[in-house]
Amino acid sequence: xxxxxxxxxxxxxAETLSSPLRTAFQHPWVEGIVRLGAVEDTLRxxxxxxxxxxxxxxxxxxxxxxxxxxxxxxxxxxxWQGRRSARAGQFVQLRLxxxxxxxxxxxxxSSRPGARLISITVKRQAGxxxxxxxxxxxxxxxxxxxxxxxxxxVLPDPLPEKIxxxxxxxxxxxxxxxxxxxxxxxxxxxxxxxxVCRNPQALIFAQALRTIEEEFAELSLLVHFxxxxxxxxxxxxxxxxxxxxxxxxxxxxxxxxxxxxxxxWNSYAMAAPLHSERFVAxxxxxxxxxxxxxxxxxxxxxxxxxxxGVDPLLVQAEKAGLAPKHGCRIGICRSCQCTxxxxxxxxxxxxxxxxTPNEAIRLCVSVARSxxxxxx
Amino acid sequence: xxxxxxxxxxxxxIDAFEREVNAIRDSVMTTLGQRxxxxxxxxxxxxxxxxxxxRALLHFGIGPLSWVAGVMALANAKILDNMEIGHxxxxxxYDWTGDPALNSQKFEWDIACDAEQWRHSHNVTxxxxxxxxxxxxxxxxxxxxxxxxxxxxxxxxxQPLANLMLALGFxxxxxxxxxxxxxxxxxxxxxxxxxxxxxxxxxxxxxQWFKDYLLFxxxxxxxxxxxxxxxxxxxxxxxxWTYVIIFxxxxxxxxxxxxxxDTRNETRGDWYLRQLSGxxxxxGGRFFHIxxxxxxxxxxxxxxxxxxxHRYPEVAPKIQALCEKYGLFYNTGGLFxxxxxVMKRIxxxxxPPRRTAPAPV
Numbered sequence: 001x002x003x004x005x006x007x008x009x010x011x012x013x014a015e016t017l018s019s020p021l022r023t024a025f026q027h028p029w030v031e032g033i034v035r036l037g038a039v040e041d042t043l044r045x046x047x048x049x050x051x052x053x054x055x056x057x058x059x060x061x062x063x064x065x066x067x068x069x070x071x072x073x074x075x076x077x078x079x080w081q082g083r084r085s086a087r088a089g090q091f092v093q094l095r096l097x098x099x100x101x102x103x104x105x106x107x108x109x110s111s112r113p114g115a116r117l118i119s120i121t122v123k124r125q126a127g128x129x130x131x132x133x134x135x136x137x138x139x140x141x142x143x144x145x146x147x148x149x150x151x152x153x154v155l156p157d158p159l160p161e162k163i164x165x166x167x168x169x170x171x172x173x174x175x176x177x178x179x180x181x182x183x184x185x186x187x188x189x190x191x192x193x194x195x196v197c198r199n200p201q202a203l204i205f206a207q208a209l210r211t212i213e214e215e216f217a218e219l220s221l222l223v224h225f226x227x228x229x230x231x232x233x234x235x236x237x238x239x240x241x242x243x244x245x246x247x248x249x250x251x252x253x254x255x256x257x258x259x260x261x262x263x264x265w266n267s268y269a270m271a272a273p274l275h276s277e278r279f280v281a282x283x284x285x286x287x288x289x290x291x292x293x294x295x296x297x298x299x300x301x302x303x304x305x306x307x308x309g310v311d312p313l314l315v316q317a318e319k320a321g322l323a324p325k326h327g328c329r330i331g332i333c334r335s336c337q338c339t340x341x342x343x344x345x346x347x348x349x350x351x352x353x354x355x356t357p358n359e360a361i362r363l364c365v366s367v368a369r370s371x372x373x374x375x376x
Numbered sequence: 377x378x379x380x381x382x383x384x385x386x387x388x389x390i391d392a393f394e395r396e397v398n399a400i401r402d403s404v405m406t407t408l409g410q411r412x413x414x415x416x417x418x419x420x421x422x423x424x425x426x427x428x429x430x431r432a433l434l435h436f437g438i439g440p441l442s443w444v445a446g447v448m449a450l451a452n453a454k455i456l457d458n459m460e461i462g463h464x465x466x467x468x469x470y471d472w473t474g475d476p477a478l479n480s481q482k483f484e485w486d487i488a489c490d491a492e493q494w495r496h497s498h499n500v501t502x503x504x505x506x507x508x509x510x511x512x513x514x515x516x517x518x519x520x521x522x523x524x525x526x527x528x529x530x531x532x533x534x535q536p537l538a539n540l541m542l543a544l545g546f547x548x549x550x551x552x553x554x555x556x557x558x559x560x561x562x563x564x565x566x567x568x569x570x571x572x573x574x575x576x577x578x579x580x581x582x583x584q585w586f587k588d589y590l591l592f593x594x595x596x597x598x599x600x601x602x603x604x605x606x607x608x609x610x611x612x613x614x615x616x617w618t619y620v621i622i623f624x625x626x627x628x629x630x631x632x633x634x635x636x637x638d639t640r641n642e643t644r645g646d647w648y649l650r651q652l653s654g655x656x657x658x659x660g661g662r663f664f665h666i667x668x669x670x671x672x673x674x675x676x677x678x679x680x681x682x683x684x685x686h687r688y689p690e691v692a693p694k695i696q697a698l699c700e701k702y703g704l705f706y707n708t709g710g711l712f713x714x715x716x717x718v719m720k721r722i723x724x725x726x727x728p729p730r731r732t733a734p735a736p737v
Contacts, residue, residue, distance in 0.1 A: 028583070029583060032484070032586075032587055033591070037476075038424055041421075041424075100408065101409075101472065101473055102474030102475055103474075327500030328500050328504035332499070333495070333503060333504060334471070334480050334499060334682070335481075335495065335496070335499065337468065359474075360472075360474075360479075
C-alpha cells in the first residue's frame, strides 16, 4: 500500500504574502542593499514569531508526562502549513541553537492533525544534546524554529476496517496522533491500541489515553508493563491481539521491539500490512575502517562513485572523473567545502570524526569512513 | 630584502614546533561556542546600526557637522563589514555554527570586490602561497615592486604614485585582483575565462555604484549631492584604512620572501614557519584590533585562518612565547612604525638596483 499521496494544500495567506518578499530580497541587486538576514533579524526583534522565511512556534505549555518525558505544546506561526497539511503520524524537524551551533532533530507530532496547537513529546536521553536542552532550558514563551510536517508513516484514505496501533516507550508519539485522528474522524471500525512500557510511572499520555478510552467506544486499549507482565514477546502480542493477521498495523518503538514484531510478521507471512517508523532521529551508519570502499552519493548532481584506497574525498572524486570545486587542496581555503547530509568522515588534519548529519566538511582533507550523501 | 634563509631549526625541531602550534590551535578550537557567535552577531548589529545611522545623517542631517558624523558612521559600517565581519566570515571562521548568515561560501560584502573572486584570490592564492614570489599575487599586487627579487622596470619610477592610487581606490584594486590582467595580456589566460571574470567584477562594481552613487542619492532628492559626496567619502575612508592595515600585514621590514623551489614538499610545520615569518603584527587596544578585523594579529591569522579572529589576542602571547623558545622573529610594532617601514620599502624599490659586482657563481 502506498501512502505517499500527500494532499497538495492550497497556499496560506502568510505564504502568499511572504513568498514574493522572499524572492525580492534574494534578488542580487536587492541583496546588495538589504540582506535578507537583516530583514529577518529586524522582524525577529519586532516579534520573535515574525518571519518571512521560517515556520516558528511558541511554547505555550510544558507537560510532565513521566519523570523523563515532557510534552511541549506549541503555537505555530502562520508560515507553518501543517494545520492544513499535517497527517497523523508525521514528524517535524525542530531547529535549535545550542552553544552557538545549529542542531536539528526530528520529533513526531503527538497532537491531532488540524488542531490549533500542536505538540511534540520528548524523552530525555541521558548524555544527549538536544533532549536535555529541551527539558532544562526551554521555557514557556520560548520560540522554536520548525519544519513543515513530513513523513510517510501515516494513515491511509480510506481507512481499513481493523487497525492495530502498536508502540513501545516514546514510540507512542506518532501513533498517539493517529489515535486522536481516528477518534476525531469518528472512525467506525475496530482499533486496538497496544502500548509497551516498563511500568505505570513510565506510561506516557496516561491521562489522555484514559479519557480517549472512555469517549471512543471502538477502541480497545491494552498496556503491557514489562516490570509486572514480563518481557514483551511475539507470543504475548499474538495472545493479546488474536486477530493480528487481519489488522493493518502501525508500529513505532525501539529497534529491538520492532525487530521482534517484524520477524513475527514475516514468519507467519501475515496478509495485513505492517507499517513502521523508526524514531531514532539519526540512522546510525556503521563506521568502516579507513580504506574500505564506500559509496559516495552526490545529492545535487545525482552522481555517485565508489572510493578506492585512503585518499581524501577530493582525490577520490577526481579519480572517478568528477571535478568538484576546490582551491588549495591542503585544508586552508575552504573552496571545496560542502554539506555532508549523512555518513561519517574523518578530518585527516585533526583526526576529528564528523558523524552528525548536515555538517560542513572539506573534501580535500576528509576521508570517508562510511557511505556518504553529499550536497554536491 | 632577499629571500628567506633556510631555517636554523632541525627537522625534529620543526616537527615539535608544529605540534606545539597545533596544541595552541586546539586549545581554542575545542572551546568554540556561544561567546564566539555572540561576538560576531554583535559586530553585525553594530555594523547595521552604524550604516542606518550614517545614511540617515547624510540624508536628513543639516549642516556640515552631521555630514561628517554621517560619513564617519557609514565608513565605520563599511570597515566593520569588510574587516571584522566579511573577511573573517569568508575564511570559514564561523562555519561551525551552521548559521547560513555566517556561511563562508555564501557571504557577500559591501565592497566593489566580488566575494567569490575574493575567496579565490585571498583564501586560495594568498593564504596558501603566502610570500612565495611568483605565486602569492598579493606580493605588491602585481603593481608595486616590494623586493629586489622582482625585476626593476622603468614603470617603477611611478611606484609612489601607483601606491597612492592603490590606496585611494583600494576596493577596486582588491576587486580587480582576481582578474589577473597581466596573465591575460601575456596570453596565458583564454579570452572567455577573462571575460567571465571581468563580467563578475563589473557586475559587483555596478551594484555598488548603483547603491552608493545612484539609488541612495536619488532617494535623498534635493540632498542628492550631499549624499553622493558622503557615500564617496565613506568609501574613500574605508579604502585608505583597509589599505594601511593590509599593507602592514606582509610588507613591513623583516618579512621573509620565499622562492617556490624552497617551498616544495612543505610539511605543516614548514608551512607554519613560512606563515609566521611572512606576516607582521600591529600593537593596539581592543577597539583597534576590531577595526582592523584583527589583521593586527596577522601572524596568528595566517597560522589559523579559520579561527574566530577575536580569539587571536588570546593566542598571541602563546605564539610569541613559542617564537622566543625556538629563536624565531615575531614581527610586531605600532601602526606608525610598521607603516613607515612599508613606505620605506616602497620608495627604496622605486629605484633601479645599484649595479654591483656580479656575485660569484
